[in-house]
Amino acid sequence: MSETMTTVLPDASPKSVRLKRxxxxxxxxxxxxxxxxxxxxxxxxxAFPFYAMVIISVQPGxxxxxxxxxxxxxxxxxxxxxxxxxxxxxxxxxxxxxxxxVSTVFVLLFASMSGYAFAKxxxxxxxxxxxxxxxxxxxxxxxxIIPQYILVGDLGGLNTMWGMLVPTLAxxxxxxxxxxxxxxxxDELLDAAKIDGAGEFRIFWSIVLPQLKPILATLATFxxxxxxxxxxxxxxxxxxxxxxxxxxxxxxxxxEQVPLATIMAAAVISFIxxxxxxxxxxxxxxxxxxxxxxx
Amino acid sequence: MTATPTLTAPPSPSEPEPxxxxxxxxxxxxxSREAIAGYIFVGPMVLLxxxxxxWPAIYGIVLAFGEYTLRRTYKFVGxxxxxxxxxxxxxxxxxxxxxxxxxxxxxLAMIVSLGMAQLCNRVLRGMGFYRSIFFLPTVTSSVLxxxxxxWIFSGAGPVNALLGVFGIEPVGWLTExxxxxxxxxxxxxxSSFGYNMLILLAGMLAIPTEYYEAASLDGANGWQKFWHxxxxxxxxxxxxxxxxxxxxxxxxxxxxxxxxGGGPARASYTLTFMIYDQGFGxxxxxxxxxxxxxxxxxxxxxxxxxxxxxxxxx
Numbered sequence: 164m165s166e167t168m169t170t171v172l173p174d175a176s177p178k179s180v181r182l183k184r185x186x187x188x189x190x191x192x193x194x195x196x197x198x199x200x201x202x203x204x205x206x207x208x209x210a211f212p213f214y215a216m217v218i219i220s221v222q223p224g225x226x227x228x229x230x231x232x233x234x235x236x237x238x239x240x241x242x243x244x245x246x247x248x249x250x251x252x253x254x255x256x257x258x259x260x261x262x263x264x265v266s267t268v269f270v271l272l273f274a275s276m277s278g279y280a281f282a283k284x285x286x287x288x289x290x291x292x293x294x295x296x297x298x299x300x301x302x303x304x305x306x307x308i309i310p311q312y313i314l315v316g317d318l319g320g321l322n323t324m325w326g327m328l329v330p331t332l333a334x335x336x337x338x339x340x341x342x343x344x345x346x347x348x349x350d351e352l353l354d355a356a357k358i359d360g361a362g363e364f365r366i367f368w369s370i371v372l373p374q375l376k377p378i379l380a381t382l383a384t385f386x387x388x389x390x391x392x393x394x395x396x397x398x399x400x401x402x403x404x405x406x407x408x409x410x411x412x413x414x415x416x417x418x419e420q421v422p423l424a425t426i427m428a429a430a431v432i433s434f435i436x437x438x439x440x441x442x443x444x445x446x447x448x449x450x451x452x453x454x455x456x457x458x
Numbered sequence: 459m460t461a462t463p464t465l466t467a468p469p470s471p472s473e474p475e476p477x478x479x480x481x482x483x484x485x486x487x488x489x490s491r492e493a494i495a496g497y498i499f500v501g502p503m504v505l506l507x508x509x510x511x512x513w514p515a516i517y518g519i520v521l522a523f524g525e526y527t528l529r530r531t532y533k534f535v536g537x538x539x540x541x542x543x544x545x546x547x548x549x550x551x552x553x554x555x556x557x558x559x560x561x562x563x564x565x566l567a568m569i570v571s572l573g574m575a576q577l578c579n580r581v582l583r584g585m586g587f588y589r590s591i592f593f594l595p596t597v598t599s600s601v602l603x604x605x606x607x608x609w610i611f612s613g614a615g616p617v618n619a620l621l622g623v624f625g626i627e628p629v630g631w632l633t634e635x636x637x638x639x640x641x642x643x644x645x646x647x648x649s650s651f652g653y654n655m656l657i658l659l660a661g662m663l664a665i666p667t668e669y670y671e672a673a674s675l676d677g678a679n680g681w682q683k684f685w686h687x688x689x690x691x692x693x694x695x696x697x698x699x700x701x702x703x704x705x706x707x708x709x710x711x712x713x714x715x716x717x718x719g720g721g722p723a724r725a726s727y728t729l730t731f732m733i734y735d736q737g738f739g740x741x742x743x744x745x746x747x748x749x750x751x752x753x754x755x756x757x758x759x760x761x762x763x764x765x766x767x768x769x770x771x772x
Contacts, residue, residue, distance in 0.1 A: 198581045205574070206591040209648070212606040213594065215616065219609065233616065277503035284496030292500065296507055302515045303709060303757055305733045306750030309743050310514035310521060317530070333506040363495040392599035394712045399738060410601040414716050417605060430602045441597045445590060448597070452656045 213434075220431050223424035242428035252429055254405050255412035259433070262328055262397065262408055263390040270334045270386045271379055278341025279371050283353060293342070296335045304395075312399055320400070327400045327408075331390065337382050340454065344378040345371065381447040381454075387440055409433040519754075521747035528741060539748035549749065551724055552732040555639070559728060560707040563643040567703050570647050571654035572696075576684070578655065579662045592652035600649065604716035607645045608632065632718055635725040642726060645713055650706070654699045661695030662688060701764050708757060729753050 215233070222235050223242040246252050280286070281293050311330055312321075320326020348371065356370045372379075391409075398411045407415065413433060416426050441448065522540075525533045543549045574592065578585060595603065611617050611631035618628040631641040665688065673683045689696075711730045714720060720727035720735065727735075729749060737746030 195581055195583075198577065199584065202577065202581060202584075202588050205577075206588055209595065209652075210591050211616075212603065212610060212648075213598075215610060216602075216606050273503045273506065277500045280496045280499035284492055284499065286490075286493035286496035289496065292504060295512075296504075299507070299511050299515060301758060301761065302511075302518075303730075303750065303753045305709060305711070305730045306518040306747065306754050307511065307514035309733075309737045309747055309750070310517035311510060312738075313517070313526070313530075313743070314510070314514060329506070330510040333503065333510045335507070335511075338503060363491070363498075367499070388597050392597075392601075394599070394601050394715075395734075410599050413599075413601050413605060417608075417716070423609065426605060430605055433599065434602060437597055437599065438594075441594065442590075445593070448593070449589070449656065452653055453660045 216427050216430050216434070220424055220427035223422065223428075242422075242424040243432075246425055246428040246432065251404055251407070251412060252409075252432065255407050255409045256432065258324070258401075258406065259391055259408040259410075260436075261324060262393070263387050263436075266328055266331055266390045267383050267386045269332050270337050271382055273332060274334055274337035274341045274382065275345075275372065275375055275379065276367065277338050278345050279367055281338070281342045282345035283348075283350070297339060300335055308396065308399065311396075315400060322401055322403055322406055324406075327397055327406075331393070331396065334386065337386065340382060340451075341375070341378065343454075344375065348374050377447070377450070380444065381451040384440060384444040384447045385451050388437060391437060391440075518747050518750055521744050522751045523748075524744055526743040535744065539745050540751075542745065543748050543752070548724070548727070549732065549752075552727050552729045552749075553752075555724070555726060556708060556728045556730075559639050559643065559710065559726075560704065562639055563646050563707045563710075564700075564703055566643055567647045567650065567654065567707075568696075568700065570651045571658055571699060574651055574655040575658035575662055576688070578659055589652070589656070592655060594652070595649040596653040598649070600712035601716055603645060603649050604713045607641075607713075608717050611641055633722055635722055638718055638722065638725045642710070642713055642717070645717075646707065646710060650703070654703065657699055658692065658695050661692045665691040697764060697767070701761060704760050704764070705757060708753065708760075729756075 218233060218235060220242050221238045221240065222232065223239055223245075281289060315321055315326045315330060318326070320329070352370060352374075353366055356366045361369070393408070394410045394414075397408045398414075401407055401411070404412075404415070409429075410433070413426065413429055416429060520532075523534060523536060525535050527533075578588065581588075609615050613628055613630065613633075617631065621627075621629065629637060631637045669687045669691065670683055673687050678686065709730050710728065711734065714726050714728060714731050715734070718726045720731045730753065733746045733749045733753065735746075736742045736749060
């Protein structure tokens, strides 16, 4: 990577700036072409595992011989048919969907409600409660997962959907992001609604929430992907095979020595929603990353 | 969840208030509708938080000083677990593996992310396309990534096949002790550089171009500009990436669990893996929690050190 920087940096030198002025388009092309080629090379390397996953999944029953395996001469969807007709995988996909979608809805609701109160409502203990919640982000998840397991067990939630889902709804980073965003909503807007006689919940539902659409979309993307990809807690809290989510199920397939093409077909199936969410909501995802960086 | 029906309920019947004649004195909070509304709005989150975050965090620390049996009894044992932990060679090995992994993964992640941000900063046209590809790994499940990488780095996989072209003998990336941590580090960097790159790129784009022009007038070359203009101005973004990468590298679990199970011969047996193994492998919750407290202390210490460095330089 240090090579990357040395090949890139000379372009910023005064000389290239002067050259650019003489014949902008050609010079620019000549300057940017190597960079684009380098970026394309890196993109190919980055995308390779996805390519490999798809390629293996469409060649069931083939002995995997290296260069040939990557350029298939024949394609078969047998592994997909086998995967989809197997007892568990559609069930796992359903579990993953419920886990991700329901969590997303409730995280957005609770995070926007609490973010609104922390940003716009005055009540005793507000700052103390808020910073306690934020400080808890420092506690490693691996320390709390054992007590969480004991607690959910005591509440009778192991091997149930709610036992897996409810503990994940206390999402402080979502709340933090919401609070930052709601600070930007003008107080006058809320006061105007109040003068018009709107109650607290009406103000939240009809005035605040519509203002939050962009940040809600951003958060929804993040929370959905995080839950869809979650592994450790769903694995620990759901022991019976039919309660697994896709990530946990995928890992059990591997442990059971299922043929590689079948595992990869299941991987492709679990990847499709991620891919679609990412493609359609990319700009929200990018915005979320930018916001987390700027704090 | 109980809040949903109330949200759709009609607004409480409040007479339109007469325009305030003079600023009223703040009422006592228990009379204040605003405070009550505040508590109701934070209620669900605070309740969930107290039950599923704060209580487990406290109980996790309590467990570290006690013995929890599967018959749900708790017995205080004081510092026994910590004494045992500090005499346990497995713990010291796990600590060492954790730090070696971080020492490989962190610099690699920083260099790759910074290099990629710098590269993308030069070529802004077509960024959308590249960004999509560089981002895809960051949104993909770690289990899926681990499964694909297991094949890529397997004995007859593409990496060894590529090395074979250059006449290099196949390497046991996941089966030889020396190579396991570097291989896991590569996976980790591959799956997160797109995210870090974007944070750094956002920081770079926020640097005023005048700074670069001024540096050019002073005769700075590209490297000098990077060193004296880009890096100092990028410090907040760099530290943000450093902190999240540190915490992430200390807490790496999924890929280790799927790919190596801590092996070969405990070469990838990190502290988080030890916590899982002691907790859910041997159901020794107390001992696992003691290791968890050590992880907590390391995390806090590193964050404090990093915060101190940021504070000093800003």
